[in-house]
Amino acid sequence: MTNTEAILASARKTILSESESIAALSQYLDNDFASSVQSIYNCKGRLVITGIGKSALIAAKIVATLNSTGTPTLFLHAAEAIHGDLGMVQPGDVVICISKSGNSPEIKVLVPLLKRGGNILIGMTANKNSFLGKESDYVLHAYVEQEADPINLAPTNSTTAQLVLGDALAICLMEMRNFTSQDFAKYHPGGALGKKLLLRVGDMLDGTHRPIVAPTAGIKDVIMEISEKRLGVTAVIDNEKLIGIITDGDIRRMLNDRDSIAGVTAADVMTRNPKTITTASMVKDALNTMENHAITQLVVADDGEYKGILHLHDILKEGIV
Template identity: 45%
Template sequence: MRPQPTSTEHLLALARQVLDIEADALRTTSSRLDAGFADAVHLILACSGRVVVSGMGKSGHIGGKIAATLASTGTPAFFMHPGEASHGDLGMITQNDVVLALSNSGESNEIVCIVPLIKRRGAKLIAMTGNPHSTLAREADAHLNASVDKEACPLNLAPTASTTAALALGDALAVALLDARGFSADDFARSHPGGSLGRRLLVHVRDVMHSGDELPKIDHDASLKVALLEMTKKGLGMTAVVDPAGKVVGVFTDGDLRRALEHALDLQQARVTDLMTPNPKTIGADELAVAAVEKMDTLKINGLLVVDPDNTLVGALNMHDLLKAGVV
């Protein structure tokens, strides 16, 4: 084997060529979409069981990712290795399922040989191939055309553009199903409770705010001394200022205190209303915690008061609370 040049220019040129070929493959796949795609979507929507994805070799790796994407976006799915299928794993398939079989040639022996068994079980078959005239495509109830003009491999052998096309077609299928099912951000979060996406979509302000005895608040006629004691006791770097009905009229923060110290004020006699920030920015308890993060970032503040629709104080939170909850 003769070594090839490894200059930066050569490597970048080769990388760009690969990306261009694969981008062209995706555009070609898009142009070849036909009624078979809609048929596949309808078969899965009508399915009362699960989508069983199968593929051999590189197609199998792509199939595993497609199954995972389907499962996380509202379509129950799992991957079945075709080599294991004829050794007992076919028992995973029921008549209520849909099988999505991937094979670039459409002639992969491990896939083709289990097609009659899939049919016998009464399951529907969707084929994703690069050859619409292949055995697998002909036997399928719906066919997804993932053919490409050439691979990105200089030898035109290694599955590259073809696997990219299949992966993207699987994503298109998952998104079409997601849209048809009315799958929401909350649904997505419930499928990802352990990750950062789940935390950002599931955690609400009410879940992280301080309330009850932990909530810093003082009356609107309180002295500065009372405000400082309340801030120190509750440890949020601020205190809400409320009227007799409990409605927010202002907020006093450590920033307000620093600004007060820059002036010749009688701190013993000063009232909090002389130093507070009136009509402060607030947020509702039912809003997502990530909305609180965005509001604080935009306003360049470290805390927010939480109010109900009538502007009655119900809670308070700061950036540390959001960091602790893993939302930031």
């Protein structure tokens, strides 16, 4: 076996091992999982998730997922908790403690302190008979047969199982809260994702460079307007109402079909009833319209009142695609 073949074989073995461990998790779901979700949903305080070692790293990721999906959650490192940070846990909070073995020294110190405060304690562990498993009000059974590494020591399958259980919690809570894409957008205002969910056509429309011609305008004037505004299109406006558009493609086709452009007006060339979108529409919807109709620009109009042109390049510059 070559070096490359050996590497790929090892990688495939790891991926299959982890996928099998995840698939087996569903059989360990029980009433404790449902009660845990219900307790978090009914919680009047916050959810606090703690762990030690690799489990702490997984806890931090689960916290991020829950916060972004509508469940206010705090991360508490188990080692720091017993050195002052335990003060962040308040009456009414629900605590999830993550530990594969459930018998780590820090966990054994922390759990009685949490129980003393009267907080609901949810243990996520591979060992239901561990100290954490026995002391918890509910247990999320993150059991795996073995780790993916050859010596069965490095947290691999076990941490993946913890992560997947955390995702399952988050999705259940999202569904119970009827969490929508609009809710999601409130927690993701930045970057391409935020723009895709929040940005409206009116937010990015340049109203100062609106290509406009009258239906009686000559073709030379039409070409000049399209060239000057550099959007590849102009709107045709009559009595302040949109009646059509002319694209540079329309001009080329007209020149191919006619020996002379003398006397030809915008009304003779324009496309009536063009595709339009409102200023209140989401940019993502404008992009979908462009893709569905194989066009690169959309006329923006509110109740027939022309507002401007939205070009595909404008959307690309925003990094939405």
